[in-house]
Amino acid sequence: MTRKAAIIGGGVIGGGWAARFLLNGWDVAIFDPDPEAPRKIDEVLANAKASLPALSDVPMPPIGRLVFAKTVKDAVQDADYIQESVSEQLALKHRVYADIQANAPDAPLGSSTSGFKPSQLQEGAVNPATIFVAHPFNPVYLLPLAEVVPSPASNPALIERAKDILRDIGMFPLHVRKEIDAHIADRFLEAVWREALWLVKDGIATTEEIDEAIRMGFGLRWGQMGLFETYRIAGGEAGMKHFLEQFGPCLTWPWTKLMDVPEFNDELVDLIAGQSDAQSGHHSIRELERIRDSSLVGFMRALKDRDWGAGRVLNAHDAGRRKAALSGTDAAAAPLTLAHLQVLPGWIDYNGHMTESRYLFAGSETSDAFLRLIGAGMDYVAAGHSYYTAETHIMHLGEAKLGDRLTGSLQVLSADEKRLHVFIRIEKDGAPVATLEQMLLHVDMNAGRACPAAPEVLAHLFKIRDSHAALPRPPATGRHVGQRKG
Structure with missing residues (x-):
């Protein structure tokens, strides 16, 4: 079921909140009287679309629906979560809260305030128990930290629910136990x-x-x-x-x-x-933002590989989405989009195109993401079992150049206890630049021979295999080197 977030204040921080919610599948309603707000939000959202998916190793959910509300009432109507990001003026925040709680008195209401304590924000409120601090860091759509600060008047159960919502959109809610000016x-x-x-x-x-x-x-x-x-x-x-x-x-x-x-x-x-x-x-401000975001993605992915710091938050978020992807009976009824990549300077050959090894890398990133999805990730390997690639056939269908953004999707052609036959598409702007057909064998690494995969892995794998059985078989399946097209 789609959930709705209301964002009151559409500046840099409010726009970042909106982008994070949207890209994690939430519908978002924004209220900001600034006539330039739609343009500013679109620019923030463009930056987020270019960076946040690169942190994920599982499919991002379909982007939520964005609406610009004409009133606070319209924005907060039926909202599951409300985030206030207006200017740092206490009197202004109190007026905004009065308007919000006249229409949604029981919804969690987080404030992006950098300095005010929650007890100050709650003064004179209709329902002070729902108001708390949820202080993020710019860019909100990339940096996971949100300082969650309640007061003695806050509802503990609501605070826990708000923390779960923040985790759901990939954030790290740091619970500040005692309120203090400017938090931590x-x-x-x-x-x-x-x-x-x-x-x-x-x-x-x-x-x-x-x-x-x-x-x-x-x-x-x-x-x-x-x-x-x-x-x-x-x-x-x-x-x-x-x-x-x-x-x-x-x-x-x-x-x-x-x-x-x-x-x-x-x-x-x-x-x-x-x-x-x-x-x-x-540099323009937008150029600096893109430089910042690209560097953050690289650094955070390095932390993710080590399951350390912010990388641990990213891995936990991926794990939650993998579990959700496997929980629905029709969740895998189409090729799974599993990898998001960007062509980097080191990927380019003397022709200015992505080098052949990187097409194989893109395919490996896609198949590795699939193995993690079915429960055969690094923990599984550490226990002594893994899927080995036995055979790969690659077709080059287009050109990828510096800066191009690629997606990798995977279709299961067949699978049994020991073998996994998959077809991978690497696409740019919806058009394929390469396809890879792979046969993988499940191996007991200590014995050095093929063996049946673990029952829990096979349960996930066969569920996807059965869903993909109804898909059209790709025409290129089974091609050999030099075979004519047509």
């Missing part, structure tokens, strides 16, 4: 930001030099291990205790100006803005 993450960001302003104001570093210090150094560590695990390693074999003993005294040294704030005047604004323009003003 922004308090760190404020400290770093304040120190950075002093470094620029005092002429010690430029905006570019500060950014280089972060992205060439500790920023890379933080992205995978955070703060405390990073320092635990810095303590060597003795761990965190040794680190604290060695560096704890530094906390009393006058290294930082965290308690001081530089005077916020036109001179400081011009200094910061001028350096920032010189640093990256040759």
Whole structure:
């Protein structure tokens, strides 16, 4: 059953929320009086469509339906979840909540606020128990963190339901146990930001030099291990205790100006803005967003391969969708779209086209995703069993070039206890650029010979096999090298 999310406020953050819900199959209604809101949302959604699917190794659900509501009432009517992302003005938020709860008093109502506590948001509300903080990070459609902050007046059961909804769209709800101004993450960001302003104001570093210090150094560590695990390693074999003993005294040294704030005047604004323009003003904001998103996808996929940090959230989200895909009797009644790829610079040959090995790679990504879908992933391999590719026939039908986005789909032609015969299509814009026909054998890796697959794997496999039995057999099936077309 399709669910509905209402987004109140369609700026950068609200647009990110809308994109994440839409691409995870939710219908979305947005209310924003700004006449430019549809254009802005379309641009955010375009970025999300180009990046979020690349993080998934299972089929994305059909995109939800997007409507722009004329009133708050129209937006929140029958909404299963409401997210407020209006400007950081408490009086404005209170007026918006009054309008929302006059029409949907019992729906979970999360706020994207960076600083206000939930108890402040709940003041004067019709139903304060449904209001809480769900603070995301930009880009909302890629970064999984959402700080979920309740107050003593919040309904615990509703908070748990809201966390389940956030997990359903691939987010990581971090439950903040005690409300505090600016929650958790922004308090760190404020400290770093304040120190950075002093470094620029005092002429010690430029905006570019500060950014280089972060992205060439500790920023890379933080992205995978955070703060405390990073320092635990810095303590060597003795761990965190040794680190604290060695560096704890530094906390009393006058290294930082965290308690001081530089005077916020036109001179400081011009200094910061001028350096920032010189640093990256040759890129448009949309170009910078695409550069950011592409890099995030690459980094998060690396974490996903290691089942670490944000990658663990992505794997858990995939696992949930695999389970859902196998639960319906007609879930596999069509070739399964299983892989989303983009042609990268290292994939190109001297003709400017995707090299032959990468077509095989695209096919392998598709078949690997299928094996994970039926329960024969890395845990299964670690237990000593796997499917080995015994034979592959590839046909090149089109050209893929740098930047092209490809999808891989798979149709099961036949399967028994030991053998799996599949047909894979690699497509660009709905047109095939290659097909691969593969025969795989199930192998006992310790014995070094074929054997029947595990019953739970066969149950999933045969369900899909039986559903695919009614599909037309691809004309290219069974072709040999050099066989004429027609």
